Amino acid sequence: MADDRESIVPVTAVRDADRVVRALGLALPAAQRSARVAELRRRVADGDYATPSMMDAVARRMLRSGDL
Numbered sequence: 001m002a003d004d005r006e007s008i009v010p011v012t013a014v015r016d017a018d019r020v021v022r023a024l025g026l027a028l029p030a031a032q033r034s035a036r037v038a039e040l041r042r043r044v045a046d047g048d049y050a051t052p053s054m055m056d057a058v059a060r061r062m063l064r065s066g067d068l
Helices: 030-046 052-065
Strands: none
Touching: none
């Protein structure tokens, strides 16, 4: 066919192609980090995350992020 053209594209190696990529936001200052951790610990102790739906959501997020 006259309209078919073949293009040759060089293949270059990609360094660290199997590396896990994680999206990271800006780091919080130490005081805000400590306050956030304290708030999360309080919520866990109060049972805020002790529902099957919350445990499923946390498990899905951990699997997606590669933290396991």
